[in-house]
Amino acid sequence: MSGAPQPVISNFIRSIIDADLASGKHNRIVTRFPPEPNGYLHIGHAKSICLNFGLAQDYHGKCNLRFDDTNPEKESEEYAQSIQDDVRWLGFQWDGEVHWASDYFEQLYQFAIELINKGLAYVDDLTPEQMREYRGTLTQAGKNSPNRERNVAENLDLFMRMKSGEFADGSMVLRAKIDMASPNMNMRDPAIYRIRRAHHIRTGDKWCIYPMYDYTHCISDALEGITHSLCTLEFEDHRPLYDWVLDNIVIPCHPRQYEFSRLELHYTITSKRKLLQLVNEKHVSGWDDPRMPTVSGMRRRGYTAEGIREFARRIGVSKSENIVDMAIMESAVRDDLESRAARVMAVINPLKVSLTNCDGAQAREADFHPNHPEFGKRLVPISKDIFIEAGDFAEVPPSGWKRLTLGGEVRLRHSYVMRCNEAVKDASGQVIELRCSIDHDTLGKSPEGRKVKGVIHWVACEYTLSAEFRLYEQLFTVPEPDADKEKSFLDFINPASLTVVQGWVESCVKDAAPETRYQFERLGYFCTDRREHQPGGKLVFNRTVTLRDSWTKE
Ligand code: ATP
Ligand code: MG
Numbered sequence: 294m295s296g297a298p299q300p301v302i303s304n305f306i307r308s309i310i311d312a313d314l315a316s317g318k319h320n321r322i323v324t325r326f327p328p329e330p331n332g333y334l335h336i337g338h339a340k341s342i343c344l345n346f347g348l349a350q351d352y353h354g355k356c357n358l359r360f361d362d363t364n365p366e367k368e369s370e371e372y373a374q375s376i377q378d379d380v381r382w383l384g385f386q387w388d389g390e391v392h393w394a395s396d397y398f399e400q401l402y403q404f405a406i407e408l409i410n411k412g413l414a415y416v417d418d419l420t421p422e423q424m425r426e427y428r429g430t431l432t433q434a435g436k437n438s439p440n441r442e443r444n445v446a447e448n449l450d451l452f453m454r455m456k457s458g459e460f461a462d463g464s465m466v467l468r469a470k471i472d473m474a475s476p477n478m479n480m481r482d483p484a485i486y487r488i489r490r491a492h493h494i495r496t497g498d499k500w501c502i503y504p505m506y507d508y509t510h511c512i513s514d515a516l517e518g519i520t521h522s523l524c525t526l527e528f529e530d531h532r533p534l535y536d537w538v539l540d541n542i543v544i545p546c547h548p549r550q551y552e553f554s555r556l557e558l559h560y561t562i563t564s565k566r567k568l569l570q571l572v573n574e575k576h577v578s579g580w581d582d583p584r585m586p587t588v589s590g591m592r593r594r595g596y597t598a599e600g601i602r603e604f605a606r607r608i609g610v611s612k613s614e615n616i617v618d619m620a621i622m623e624s625a626v627r628d629d630l631e632s633r634a635a636r637v638m639a640v641i642n643p644l645k646v647s648l649t650n651c652d653g654a655q656a657r658e659a660d661f662h663p664n665h666p667e668f669g670k671r672l673v674p675i676s677k678d679i680f681i682e683a684g685d686f687a688e689v690p691p692s693g694w695k696r697l698t699l700g701g702e703v704r705l706r707h708s709y710v711m712r713c714n715e716a717v718k719d720a721s722g723q724v725i726e727l728r729c730s731i732d733h734d735t736l737g738k739s740p741e742g743r744k745v746k747g748v749i750h751w752v753a754c755e756y757t758l759s760a761e762f763r764l765y766e767q768l769f770t771v772p773e774p775d776a777d778k779e780k781s782f783l784d785f786i787n788p789a790s791l792t793v794v795q796g797w798v799e800s801c802v803k804d805a806a807p808e809t810r811y812q813f814e815r816l817g818y819f820c821t822d823r824r825e826h827q828p829g830g831k832l833v834f835n836r837t838v839t840l841r842d843s844w845t846k847e
Contacts, residue, residue: 299606301351304611305612306523306553306610314352321355323517323518324346324357324522325358325519326341326356326387327359327360327361327510328358328361329361331368332568333379333565333568333588333589335565336563336588336591338588340610342380342383344523346385347602357389358380359513359517360394361509362394363503363509365492365493365494365503368493370494377391383588384598384599394504394510398500398504400512401504401509404542405504409445412470414448414470415441416443416455417482419438427473428473428478429473429478435481436473438468441470455502466485467484468483469508471537479530479533480533480537486502486505486508507531511534511535512542515544515548516544516546519546519548523553524552525553526552528552529552532550535550553612557614561619567775576783577768581824584767588601592808594765594835595808597633599629603628603629623838626838627818630810630818632664633810634810634811634812634818635661635811636811637661637799637802638706638707638799639760639762639796639798640680640751641794641816643682643797644680644686646679646711646726646727646751647677647729648676649729649730651731654731654733658673659673671799673799674756675705675709676754676756678755679751679754680752680754686698686716686724686727695747697727699714702740702745702747703747703749705731705751706749706750708736709736710731710732711729711732712732713727750815750816752798758800760798760832761793761795761796761834763791765790765792765835765836766792768790769786770787798832803832805826817837818840820834821833822834
């Protein structure tokens, strides 16, 4: 897969853009990715990033990174930094400086004054309970607040005093004056400003009123000259409000909002709030735990940016709700790693084999990749004792068994053909060691007069290095962990999602840098841990993905 560019898969958004460019409505597109810095990015965000930045790339337009920082209590510099790192790691660069909704706080305030002056916004001091009651329900129209008819002068005065800090948090809001009987609840005079004394990561204590998301988002888009404002389907009902705000202020640009379906993945969750809970309650080791569906977690696990982008390409963009199978993600990653990772041998569940006739046996040179000679070669030496995978020996083999059994032969990968002569057992009858012999006439050539079908991986005890292997399974035991109304998603955490084993690996990986990827033959793709792996010291490998799709049953 890596190498040649993959064909673009068209979608309804591309059709809209094509039409807008053809009609001359726009001659250049501008998109944006607007995260709130209140958590780390996850795979759903990666879809949105690939869409927004990908469109800008394909159409030679621009894509902004804009932080939607209107909720000071939940936002932090750490999150904002991690988001920038993740976007860059995914292979994208935003146009110019990073933008922040807070850059526009003064302008947003002036637009609110404009709405008040036009009789289109009013200050309301109903209590939250009254507010709820006046709002009505889905089947029942709301009622006008008694404060709806306040005059402009009074509204201006109250709003300025809200800003200057005269009133308590939550005691009043500024509302857009739209329609309390609208069938769309979002249009029933939504709050556009609230009072909140909270320290903001960028504006500090300058403001004690903060604009609401719906009001902020459309104006920020317009100020940045966004042409196509792409968001997920739950914002469809907010689009009339997006348009109402822009239609009622003097602003020279009116971006159009288009909605696409959220990405959901089986066996995982894509809710920032729940991911935060997993971190806070220490169900995982942190945001970048390799089991997390976060960009940093997937990176630490060994997924490549190219693999994630390929996944986004394969799932496409549409308006239909669906939950994507993990197998699609894993195969995109696997296809990318196939030609990227050097292949070496490791043994994670060792069974010792002593070779009774090893004297004079030779090391063989082996390619790091069968199709990429440029990856180079290394020597694969053999020694008197070797480790094989315990599962590659069966005393009573099932039918069709091609691996080792008593009296049988296998090829040791990149080395000799070996025959098993004896199984040594402990008191409980468990096989603890094999005694085998090699056929000295089989290095790099087939044995005389017989066929040996099985090939197994192994390491030579004398030359091997000890290493830690972290093997992962899905974090949840059910495909839709947050679908159960009665139970918490935490009840479905998979207790076996992480297995740490000590094993052995060829010595050629000794100085591998953090984030080096390998295929350990027959075991899967692995990546040296970004945090804990030490080149030349403690070796730590995370299993990125197994070699075959283990999610769908054969
Ligand atoms: P919050 O509830 O905190 O707002 P959020 O998931 O919407 O959570 P944002 O930081 O607001 O997080 O999201 C940034 C952008 O990523 C938005 O445009 C949003 O539509 C998009 N996005 C978020 N989750 C997904 C998802 N699962 N699939 C596709 N796009 C997503
Ligand atoms: Mg959001």
